Amino acid sequence: MKKIDLQQEGLEIKKACCYFCHQNCGVLVYVKDGKILHFEGDPDYPTNTGGLCCRGNVNLIHLDHPARVNYPLKRKGKRGAGEWERISWDQALTEIADRLAAIKAEFGAEAVATAGGTSRTDDWARRRFMNLFGSPNCFHNSHLCWIPTFMVETAIYGWSPFEIDLGLSRCIVLWGQNPGASTLPEMSGISALKEKGLKVIVIDPRYTETAAKADLWLPLRPGSDLALALAWIHVIIYEGLCDYDFIQENCVGFDELTAHVEQFTPEWAEPITWLSAEQIREGARMYAMNRPGNIQWGVAIDQQGKPAGAAMHARAILRAITGNLDCPGADLLTGPSQEFITDEEMELNEYLPEEQKAKQLGSDRFKLVTWPGYGRIAELTKKYWGKAPTAEWMCEAHPPTVYNAILTGKPYPVKALLVSATNPVNSYGESQKTLAALRAVDFLVTCDYWLTPCAMLSDYVLPIAGSFERPTITSTYGCSDFLLASQRAIQPLYERRTDFEFWRDLGIKLGQAEHWPWATLEDAYLYRLEPLGYGVESYDEFVEYYRFHFPERQYYKYKEKGGFATPSGKIELYSSVLEELGYPPLPPYIPPVENEIDHPEVAKEYPLVLTTGAGVMPFHHSEHFQIKELRFLRHEPQMEINPRTAKEYGIEEGDWVWIETRRGRIKQKAHLTEGISPGVVFTQRGWWYPERDMRDPELGGCLESNTNVLTSTVLEDCDPLSGTWANRGLLCKVYKVQDGAKEGNK
Amino acid sequence: MKHHEEGWGWMLAVDFFFAGMGGAMLLIAGVLDLLPGEAGTSLLGNICGPLFISLGACFLILELGRPFQAWRVFMNPKAILTIGAWTMTLAIGFGFIYASFGLDVFPWSKMVGLRKLCAVICIITGLIVATYPGILLGRHKSRPFWNGPGMMVLFLLSSLVTGGAAHLLSAYLFTSSLAGNIAGLNLTVALLLAFQFLVWLVYLWVKISGTTTREAVAARRWLNGEFAAPFKYGFLLAGTLVPFILLFFEQRGLTMVAACLVLIGGFIMRNLVVSSGNIDRTWLPGELDYRSRLPLGDEEFLRAWNNK
Amino acid sequence: MARYALVIDSRRCIGCHSCTVACRVHNELPIDMIYNPVTTVGPKGVFPHVRMMHIPLLCMHCDNPPCVDACPTGASQQRPDGIVWVDQNKCVGCKACVMACPYGARVSNKETGTVQKCDFCMERVEDGLLPFCVKTCHQKARIFGDLDDKDSDVFKLVNKEPSIRLLAELGTEPQVYYIYSWEV
Numbered sequence A: 001m002k003k004i005d006l007q008q009e010g011l012e013i014k015k016a017c018c019y020f021c022h023q024n025c026g027v028l029v030y031v032k033d034g035k036i037l038h039f040e041g042d043p044d045y046p047t048n049t050g051g052l053c054c055r056g057n058v059n060l061i062h063l064d065h066p067a068r069v070n071y072p073l074k075r076k077g078k079r080g081a082g083e084w085e086r087i088s089w090d091q092a093l094t095e096i097a098d099r100l101a102a103i104k105a106e107f108g109a110e111a112v113a114t115a116g117g118t119s120r121t122d123d124w125a126r127r128r129f130m131n132l133f134g135s136p137n138c139f140h141n142s143h144l145c146w147i148p149t150f151m152v153e154t155a156i157y158g159w160s161p162f163e164i165d166l167g168l169s170r171c172i173v174l175w176g177q178n179p180g181a182s183t184l185p186e187m188s189g190i191s192a193l194k195e196k197g198l199k200v201i202v203i204d205p206r207y208t209e210t211a212a213k214a215d216l217w218l219p220l221r222p223g224s225d226l227a228l229a230l231a232w233i234h235v236i237i238y239e240g241l242c243d244y245d246f247i248q249e250n251c252v253g254f255d256e257l258t259a260h261v262e263q264f265t266p267e268w269a270e271p272i273t274w275l276s277a278e279q280i281r282e283g284a285r286m287y288a289m290n291r292p293g294n295i296q297w298g299v300a301i302d303q304q305g306k307p308a309g310a311a312m313h314a315r316a317i318l319r320a321i322t323g324n325l326d327c328p329g330a331d332l333l334t335g336p337s338q339e340f341i342t343d344e345e346m347e348l349n350e351y352l353p354e355e356q357k358a359k360q361l362g363s364d365r366f367k368l369v370t371w372p373g374y375g376r377i378a379e380l381t382k383k384y385w386g387k388a389p390t391a392e393w394m395c396e397a398h399p400p401t402v403y404n405a406i407l408t409g410k411p412y413p414v415k416a417l418l419v420s421a422t423n424p425v426n427s428y429g430e431s432q433k434t435l436a437a438l439r440a441v442d443f444l445v446t447c448d449y450w451l452t453p454c455a456m457l458s459d460y461v462l463p464i465a466g467s468f469e470r471p472t473i474t475s476t477y478g479c480s481d482f483l484l485a486s487q488r489a490i491q492p493l494y495e496r497r498t499d500f501e502f503w504r505d506l507g508i509k510l511g512q513a514e515h516w517p518w519a520t521l522e523d524a525y526l527y528r529l530e531p532l533g534y535g536v537e538s539y540d541e542f543v544e545y546y547r548f549h550f551p552e553r554q555y556y557k558y559k560e561k562g563g564f565a566t567p568s569g570k571i572e573l574y575s576s577v578l579e580e581l582g583y584p585p586l587p588p589y590i591p592p593v594e595n596e597i598d599h600p601e602v603a604k605e606y607p608l609v610l611t612t613g614a615g616v617m618p619f620h621h622s623e624h625f626q627i628k629e630l631r632f633l634r635h636e637p638q639m640e641i642n643p644r645t646a647k648e649y650g651i652e653e654g655d656w657v658w659i660e661t662r663r664g665r666i667k668q669k670a671h672l673t674e675g676i677s678p679g680v681v682f683t684q685r686g687w688w689y690p691e692r693d694m695r696d697p698e699l700g701g702c703l704e705s706n707t708n709v710l711t712s713t714v715l716e717d718c719d720p721l722s723g724t725w726a727n728r729g730l731l732c733k734v735y736k737v738q739d740g741a742k743e744g745n746k
Numbered sequence B: 001m002k003h004h005e006e007g008w009g010w011m012l013a014v015d016f017f018f019a020g021m022g023g024a025m026l027l028i029a030g031v032l033d034l035l036p037g038e039a040g041t042s043l044l045g046n047i048c049g050p051l052f053i054s055l056g057a058c059f060l061i062l063e064l065g066r067p068f069q070a071w072r073v074f075m076n077p078k079a080i081l082t083i084g085a086w087t088m089t090l091a092i093g094f095g096f097i098y099a100s101f102g103l104d105v106f107p108w109s110k111m112v113g114l115r116k117l118c119a120v121i122c123i124i125t126g127l128i129v130a131t132y133p134g135i136l137l138g139r140h141k142s143r144p145f146w147n148g149p150g151m152m153v154l155f156l157l158s159s160l161v162t163g164g165a166a167h168l169l170s171a172y173l174f175t176s177s178l179a180g181n182i183a184g185l186n187l188t189v190a191l192l193l194a195f196q197f198l199v200w201l202v203y204l205w206v207k208i209s210g211t212t213t214r215e216a217v218a219a220r221r222w223l224n225g226e227f228a229a230p231f232k233y234g235f236l237l238a239g240t241l242v243p244f245i246l247l248f249f250e251q252r253g254l255t256m257v258a259a260c261l262v263l264i265g266g267f268i269m270r271n272l273v274v275s276s277g278n279i280d281r282t283w284l285p286g287e288l289d290y291r292s293r294l295p296l297g298d299e300e301f302l303r304a305w306n307n308k
Numbered sequence C: 001m002a003r004y005a006l007v008i009d010s011r012r013c014i015g016c017h018s019c020t021v022a023c024r025v026h027n028e029l030p031i032d033m034i035y036n037p038v039t040t041v042g043p044k045g046v047f048p049h050v051r052m053m054h055i056p057l058l059c060m061h062c063d064n065p066p067c068v069d070a071c072p073t074g075a076s077q078q079r080p081d082g083i084v085w086v087d088q089n090k091c092v093g094c095k096a097c098v099m100a101c102p103y104g105a106r107v108s109n110k111e112t113g114t115v116q117k118c119d120f121c122m123e124r125v126e127d128g129l130l131p132f133c134v135k136t137c138h139q140k141a142r143i144f145g146d147l148d149d150k151d152s153d154v155f156k157l158v159n160k161e162p163s164i165r166l167l168a169e170l171g172t173e174p175q176v177y178y179i180y181s182w183e184v
């Protein structure tokens, strides 16, 4: 290692952050003359305290990787041919703006849609652009990640209690969450508290890194979380483990709930969840009797399709009937920040005309995270908190419906898709359909770090600034009452720009200049922070001197504010908001989208249960397959299967196997493990092969091992509340790959 | 399961083979010289001894990651390799000097006393050169197949039979019948071969019924695993048993065939032993699974991004 | 005099491989060189009664290091503070140490022709910093310090918690101590 003198003159230490997952771990970057010499985890940053995971350590490799997109690219040959012309930003923006204006003139603003990914972005800027442009069709795959949970919980309690007061807690339920692979700083906190007696319950079909450390592991059948939650409610109510004072004072609908869950005994749940009644009772008792306690959100329920909304509702009820809300050690209803300007306040939602809101794709069927439900909830929270949740994320067009509209022109044509920070073929459901839509859409623009399969099919590709090249505000999708701020270490390399600049400059080209007063992202951030009253001159000054803002922790806000942000002012176990939207006010039982009990004929052909979508170190979603310093750890996609099941199918460790559902098949390498139930198969998510030919139709083998080929986005399989589609609890079969056959991308 | 192995390459095995053989040739030449009567080793054989050690040393140098820095191996007197390097150097030097007594052009060729002194030094250095690789391997506590004093015996024996065979071969090249002390070498080598056969069987039996399962696993490779065929047919049968029989005829043609077989057998065995130590380390918990999951180096993603 | 040692608390290690990657990136190691793998033992047992543990490996900075004795050039050496390191100028790449090390801790570098290994990031340690693998571990599963300092965390852990050392029966006196969650 070349030794770097960290004391040398002219060396600046920048307080930047890692940008490869939502934790945004703090990083100290040592910069001299605009060049980064060294970086390390920031020991003073509250979450990571100096630590960095695998991904965090490759920040510099990511920064100047040979495969990065560095200049605006315009397609030269056929779409997907991989022939590009380097053009200027100005030319790119002018041409894109002209094209969008023409589409708007001919088909209406709603014919322009945008697809987003995980937070790599300032998506308030995207929403601001789209609101001013007049299209309601922004979407993310956030349906798979927290957003439905947030909205169901807000319908019931008036905000989502995502802030957990773990330091004072006695029990945490990690429901379909594996912080041991996906949120390392959180895992560290849990381990430290566990040593002091915190009880840890892990609900997961897989024996994960986290399950290995748990007091109780409940390996349920994938997709049966709703049955488990209902049975837990049953146990807690019928064994008298409720917090009756809390219910009496703060909840409505307890009697209806009591009657409703009478049927959902642990014995009833046994055959559905594959857990014994005793295991179910043990878990419910552990949570209810070790108060205060927390239920940590995990993506598992968000990704179940049809039963998802009801499962979130049932899970939300568990907190309420045990009184684990807004008291010390419990899940806290902090509400939005009262002090700084939130994401929602940057979005200009009021500029989107009502008749355009009504056109939002999917909002007629899936009402909770589209304008009908969001509008109602925003109204309630504004009255109570003075602010609304972020619309970008919480109010979205339904992605499968948008892809359908591209393919069929129904209910109306969608002609342009602007893609930012996502690789849709690998991260949205039913990849074959997504890919068909990307090939079919008239005009495709991608903002990305890499030439992803989607970028390859695009008309324009724009180079985006990465972690150390941009400032970042971390505030839980704009919904937390705190924020953490990080600065850029260096100006973007080559001609990269932030996504903020893309939307801003495109907006200006389309006549939105008056609404984009901030020349830089730092200016916009400073505007947002000014109400905090730190008296700083610049955003960088805030980062250097303060870095974060945590308001004083306040418990029992509802006491002071006189209730909750719901129509009745109470916690609505029996939800009037859901009822208003036409949904069951109490969580009904909905079976997993494909299951052996209700669909025996499907189970005959596809006898195994599939779970997928979980995070696997060192990758993140569909990212980092190019980075050999990470890829070497798991250089091939791996599926997990119990040795007994593998034996039945003649599968041995290391065999390439096909995993097939009714929608298609993929191949991954078999890993035999006792950490998964016989009859269950786990596949890794995100896989594509950027080292291969990236031109259409090969597109880096983007369907070959991609688990989303297996998932279902059929409208009937989607959650009626949120429209989230089904990644888990599907039926599949597996068999050995006989020849070296590659799956085509046709 | 395949995985990338970190360890010695085949050139080291070749070094062990040549150096061992050469060392034993010095030893044999010296001993025959000191016995009463004419030594009878050929001039060619006497030259080949140090020559083979030199050849071994060349392979040793080529095996190094930085061959041009080879002189540095003389620096740590505590290391067996350093001791080996010094004795090899001495053996080469004295080997050639000893051989020079067979050439009349040198004025000292008639100085018998000096030659006998030289023979003594050749015996000592030759013995060390023939033995130290076995000692070196035997000291590797975490290489189950090597560990223990047995390897020293096996390597010394192999050196002796190959050295003896090489002397027979060099002698028979120019004459049809042997004279002097060397005439007894046929039978000596034959007996050593029989002994080598037995010691190998005992060695494997001890390893298999031995103290650790790792030793047993490593030893089974030789009986039923990937080493079994070359070991049983190449070394035990063709390299040991067959020449053992042929040597009893004490006939020029058959002895020459036998000697060649012995050399081939020895060569095979050294290679197997070296790679056995590379493959079978005492793995730490979970280590083998971990290593077998790593890329081997020629994967497409490495080819695409490795040099950029 | 200091005696550096590392305690690995496998109760906390989650097998995230961050230590491996941090080491690789900061030491600029080629892709086939790993100083500090993290292995996984298990899940052992039969579903659902299983357990699993991760075991980070690295050079044990043995008190009685066979690698140093095996090195013919003197490139492999041990400092008075216990750190075992390889002087890259002297190493000829004979791999005697690679073979001698019972822990697979030594790897040869094809580009330089030499053997390299973990040196506890000695240049950082000299500056009072932590080794990269220790610094990067979110889980605080790696505790580095001076065993001669009675106030250090390593001293307290080694003397208070039951810990084991790998292949201690070989007499290498390894100075990496493992606190296991269960017995392997």
Ligand code: SF4
Pocket: A018, A019, A020, A021, A022, A023, A024, A025, A048, A051, A052, A053, A054, A055, A056, A057, A182, A183, A184, A185
């Ligand atoms: S990717 Fe790793 S280092 Fe980066 S923010 Fe997430 S946990 Fe932290």
Ligand code: SF4
Pocket: C012, C013, C014, C015, C016, C017, C018, C019, C020, C038, C054, C056, C136, C137, C138, C139, C140, C141, C142
């Ligand atoms: S970084 Fe820490 S938790 Fe992660 S594998 Fe290494 S020792 Fe274990």
Ligand code: SF4
Pocket: C058, C059, C060, C061, C062, C065, C066, C067, C068, C084, C100, C101, C102, C103, C104, C105, C106, C117, C172
């Ligand atoms: S672990 Fe290996 S390399 Fe490290 S000191 Fe011990 S023997 Fe030497």
